[in-house]
Amino acid sequence: MATPAEYRTPKQLDALEQSLRAEMGTLADDRAAEEFRIKYLGKKGLLRSLLKGLAGMPENERKAFGARANRLRADIEQEFKQAPWRSGGATAEHSSFDPTLPAAPLPIGSIHPSVQTCDEICDIFVRMGFDIAYGPDVETDYYNFEALNFPRHHPARDMQDTFFVSDSMLLRTHTSPVQIRVMEKQKPPIRCIMPGTVYRHEEISARSYCQFAQVEGLYIDRDVSMADLKGTLLAFSKQFFGENTKIKIRSSFFPFTEPSIEVDVWCFVCNGSGCSVCKQSGWLEILGAGMVHPNVLKAGGIDSEEYTGFAFGMGVERIALMRYGIDDIRLFFENDVRFLKQF
Amino acid sequence: MKLLYNWLKELVAITVSPEQLARDLASIGLEVEAIERRRIPDGVVVGEVTAVGPHPNADRLKICLIDSGGPQPAKVVCGAPNVRPGIKVAMASPGCVLGPNMVVEKVRIRGVESAGMLCSERELSLSDDHSGIMELPADSANGRPVCEVIPEDAVLDIELTPNRGDCLSVLGIAREVAAKYGAPLKSPALAPEESGEDITAYISVSIENADACPRYMGRLVRGVTIAESPDWLKQRLLACGLRPINNVVDVTNYILLLFGQPMHAFDHATIAGRQIIVRNAAEKQTFVTLDDVERTLSSQDLLVCDAQNAIALAGVMGGANTEIAEGTTDVFLECAFFDPVSVRKTAKRLDMSTDSSYRFERGVDPGDGLVAAIDTAAELMRRLAGGTVAKGTIDACPKPIEKRSIALRPSRVQRLLGITISKDEIAAALTGLGMRIVDENDGALAAEVPLFRHDLLLEADLVEEVGRLYGYDNIPAAETATVPLVRPANPARHVFDTVRKALAYAGLHEAVTGSMTSEKRRALLTPAVEPVRILNPLNPDMAQMRTTLLGNLLETVAYNINRKNTGNRFFEIGRTFTSRGVNELPEERDVVAIVLEGDYEAATWQRKARKADFFVLKAVLESLAVQCGVRQTSYKAAKSDDTRFAPESALVTWNNGAAGICGRIREEICGVFDIETPVYYAEMDITPVLSRKKDILRYVPVSRHPAVERDFSFVMPENLVSSVIMNEIAGVSDLVESVEPFDVYRGDKLGEELKSVTFSVRLRAPDRTLTDTEADDVCARIVETVKDRHGVVLRS
């Protein structure tokens, strides 16, 4: 049997480590394992005695050797404890192996439900060939209203209660200003999806929050028509809500689209038979859309005779609320971990 | 806007149910928010009050005898102020169900048995009026079910978009309904029966600001008797949410509901000089409106004045000085078209929104509608309040509004809507909406737009008119689209996506928090940063845009600690804002914030808890860096000018670019959020680093030869960071494969300000097995170099 005195250099310790591992690999039963434990890991075992043979070694070498030896002993002990054969396998009568104990979990995190919803929406459009674009949260009156055909003293401005930063700057009330920013930078064809945070000067309640996420879409090319808009939104709805989804279109009004429409989706909760989510109507109000207004194209530097386009926008939290059956929008901003963990 | 179904039916003959009507209105852009069915319940009958006597035990209650057609009068206890002998009332008998939680029973009220209940309009769900019991027409037969006297109706609550000012009336909706169903529209206009002298003998009108008041009409009704309006009129007003006042004022409100035309009635006797002047107010002029509030005006506000005083805030509200009162005999009726922008500016500035200003802002009919409204009003007033209508109308029209004509190419309709539709079909749709079609030579139609459609300006607007009547559900959905083969990916989205997944896999929960914060919070966390301030915050806690995500995440941690959620690990990808002055948009950064508090890994049966500390935070960041494809990271102890962090914090670089800061948050800051445990936080601005073009990755061959491991314990001054020695060791020879500190020791034996760090060094050659001599040589050079450069020696 090896004695401590044989080990005096790091290289010898490397060799010892290798042979110990090899020997551990051959242990067949609990008895052999116990013998291994006494021989190497016991109070008088080799690994505990290694430091005793260091007398006469220079101080600095001894320190480094000692640290290395201690590390080796800790490693081997750990491996010996955890090695699966030590249980004696399934045949052992007095097994100490209890697989029903809980595993120490790796820390498990989560992605916020409204972000997941937003990502999913964007991914579907990316698969349809839409780019992604972003714009600033703090916008000019020009991009947020004027260029989008909201005249300065028009009641249409009452549709979106606004936080102002100055006379000409505000917190964007919708992601539509990014449409103009994209048009300014890019010539048609434009196929773009624009997610972002928007702000409304509204009291906070279970049904409304002063900020939320919106996803805007824009497609401009030669001969883009309402039929293309309908096809795109139907394809999206089928991907997002399920293959059997139907959509219904109503006339509506947004200053920056003409014609403007509102799109309702067949209620995926009750399949159209009526429930509390769809207020018994069988339909869910999901998004607003329309053909880009000629004035908006003009503001973006695009000839409305040559090009036509459609735009649409949807509120992410609204969709997430319906989707997960959440009844209070404030939950999205409270970040209670018991809530977040569920998604 | 509330619309009475039966009233609508007087203007256009329809057979559809209120529910179907609501669906059809929604499809053409008039969204119906709610339908309220109005049906008087069975068991409510007409009763005549034959006698009223005092209640023995209650001053405010009365005992009434009611003849409801039966052999015996019923004895009913009633507290309504208007109960009196001779009136006809609605009596609910025991067993009658008035609402979901309201069944009439025979009860004793203060010791007197009541055989039923006399109902108010609210109790019958007819209106919100609960000021007294409802009085029925005097000719109603006793005992007749009230549902035969007041027929079943429905109130549709219509939410109109701001472009459709023309639909803010029964007539406006009727026009849409007639177009939708192709049904004829019956005009509700009445022609006045005039008599006596011409109106010009009594009053004159002059307009000083024609832009703000393009048209002003007036009529005079003389010799009226102010009284209550008849029941049918009161009921219509109440059902539409207006309070009846007297027969004259009620007629103007009725015209408002029917034609959408705001009108004002002045007591003619109070108009000084028999003269109306429409002009702008003087700056700072004051004026007391009908609601008895004194308003301070600006020179932008338009006034209706008499020879001496202002008598109305044009289009917004009348004045208290010319109000119709009990003794009024002659009524001057105003019916005008005020400029929408002018009215809106005044209403906004004075923070007033009236039924009148609401309609003027959205545009009323300056043409035939104006005439029909004032004629009908005068005639109705004559019929209901007596008196005579003076001959003629004043029609001051200093700036006539011309009808627009818009060209519409059928090809454009087809192109925008994606449908095949003939020129004739298009023409029919537009005609149905009141437009006049002129065919032009080049194949386009020219449509003359009625004056009440202020929203129709361009060809695209007419396309919408065609589309909504054609029915958007009838447009086919396209199945294919031609798109470019590939478009550049957005680097920011890729970064967000990667970061989000990496941090969720590292065990962190993503939070989403608000972008607005308070001045106090910003001053605490980032005193040196100039914030973006909000002029009209919801509350002081949301008065500016955040400059850091720290406050949000500390709030999130505190919120969770309060709910006994332990081991808090969150991240957020969000924006911070820094002002660049009033003329430039602020700087916006997408930052990644990470917060750790309590156990990063909880204790289990197998191991102890792993508490969050600087190095757990660093581990998370290192993992993030690897996931983001970053090849090089470094941490430099942060100088303490960032007031958020305790000294135990570091600046982080990725690929040699500044990437953020990480460390422990100062206790005073945590204390403000009531957090007593250490909080570790990182705020990374990594988009710039990650958006840079990446180097092409080249593979390094893996050596097949064994490695030699050697350990070195160096005694170093505390202020020497281990990475310096690591770099030094790594630079000694190409044979050094890796250097890893694995033990740090401090103790009395070493002395103050000293630490011993043990480095494990792995040596390997790519092409051969190292000999002992080679290894020893490298080791000697390591010891020598570290000593030479840093005066650091091996621990003895």
Ligand SMILES: [Zn+2]
């Ligand atoms: Zn449903």
